[in-house]
Structures are given as C-alpha cells and as structure tokens.
Amino acid sequence: MKAVRSATRSRKKYEHVELTPLRDSEVEDERESSVTQQWLEYAWRKLLALLWILVALALAVYLQLPDIVLTGATRDKPHRQMNGFLFNVALACFGGWGCIAAYLIVWVKYVQKDTREWEEVSPRAIPIATILAVLSLFSFCGAFWPLWGFLSVPIVFMLFLGVLNTAHFVPI
Template identity: 55%
Template sequence: MASSVPRERKKYASVELKPLSAGADYDDEEEYKSKTDQWLAYILAKLHALLWIVIASFICAYTEIYEVILDGHPPHDEKRQLNRFSFNVGLAGFGGWCLVAGYLILWVKYILKFPGEWEDYSPRAIPVATICAVSSLVAFTVAFWPVWTWLTIPTIFCLFLGALNLAHFVPL
C-alpha cells in the first residue's frame, strides 16, 4: 500500500499549470476575434438592446401607461389610482440617475476627455447613480402598485431595462 502512494504522486506531478492572466506566451487558450466575430458581437449587442426596447414599448402600449400617468388611473377603471407622490419621487430618482450618467458620459468622457476610469475622476458618481436608480425603482413600484398590483415589479423592471438600453442607439 505504501508503494502505491509514490506512483500516484508521480502521475500527478506531470500536470502543467497555466497562469490565469493572459501573458505574452499564453497560446491558443485565448480567443482571437476576427473582424467578422467583432461585428457579429456588435450586432448581437444591438439586437439584444433592441429586444428590451421593443418589450418595453409593448408593455407601454398594453398597460396604457401614458393614460395612467396623465389621468392618474387606467382608462377603464377609475378606482385604481396612481400614487402621485411616489411617482414624483421616482421621477426625481430617475432624473438624478440620468444626470449622473450624462455627467460621466458627456462631460467626463467627451468634453474633458479624461483618459482614465470614471471612478478615478469622480469616485462618488457610481454610488450616487446606484442610489438614484434603486430609489426610483422602489418609488415607481409603490406608485404603480395600486394600478397593476403584482404585475408592477416585472413591468417596472422591463420598462427600466428598455429605458437603459436606449443608450445603445444614442449617436456619440
């Protein structure tokens, strides 16, 4: 039994370990993307973004969200009222998120042409944007809950992803 242990060790001693980071001698494990693969990945990302926008547009039409926002209730049921205060808090949070995104994308990246990462120039911007986005999602959920009940959470989620993916088609 003692003689089988060294043989086991010899069998495993020939295993070659490769580094996790991609170095200069990192051979065929790393994927090489040709121009065609890069274009296909680009088109797939745009189609994915377009899918979320189409889903959000369909939800807007199906739920009659414009009438709900303008009138405060669905056209066919006046008893289900939109919570206006929570809706306004949600708009403020979404507006804050858009302002931080505009600041980081337009001001820092294109006007100042800061060469580093956003976190290096403005380390508090991403946490502020996250707080604004989460607070707006919670406020919109509270605002639309009397109108759509349990469908509010997936509806708000899809609408938020549709609005977020609109940035794919902004020509910058």
C-alpha cells in the first residue's frame, strides 16, 4: 500500500511541469556542449596516458633500468644481481602477449577488416593473452626482487602501466 501511495505522490509532484520543445538554438547549444565534452574527455585520456608514460620514464631513469637490463645489476650495488632466468621468461611472456594484441588489433581489425567481436574471431586469444600478461608481471617482479625487494611490485606495476599507455599514441 505504501508503494502505491509513494508512486501517486511522485506523479502528482511532476504533474504541474510542462514539457516544451527545445528551440533550434538550444539544440545547437546541446550539440556544441556534447562535442566540447567529448573533446575534453579525449584530451583528459591522452593527458593521463602521457602522465603514466612520463612517470614510467622518470622511474626507469632514476632506477638506472637500462644498466640493470644490460648488466644485471646497478652501478652502486654490483653485488645484487637480478634473476636472469625469470627476466627472460618475463620477456617471452610479454612478447607473446604483445603478439596476440597485435594480431587482434592490427591484423583482424585493420588488415582483414573484420567487424565481429574478438571473442567470435578467436575465442581463446583473450584468455591466453591475459595469462601471459599476468605471468610476465609475476616474472618481472621475481626477476627484480633481488634488487628492490618488496618495492619491485609497485615499480613493475608503474613501468607496466607506462608501457601499456604508449598504445594511446600509436597512429592506427
């Protein structure tokens, strides 16, 4: 009974409101505001992606990541060595994940011009790519654990997000 009363009250509350059609200038203003809103959202996504890339680059420079990858250790602590086997596993998994992504994005979408969903074209590609991405993250964390300890988890996460956000600037 209470539900019926509240429904009739809400109808009575809005009965006095008249619906008037929008004028052409109001419709045009709405379109302009939606275009402006869409552009602002696009710009915000690009700026956020650029921020992640800059954070990852700054972190890589600060941690001397190129030296670590090439020599296996930092200049200031040469006795701490990264795990080379896990690093190679991580690179292989990341490469496999990247190949699956390139297949789905470039080959299926732009070369074959297939408009179907990825799950219909290749139903096993997304789960395999997910497994490879997670394995690469764990392997990178394990590879850098002797160098940075527990901090390797957030460091690898930030570097991964930086690499992932570079896709925003690929001109496809």
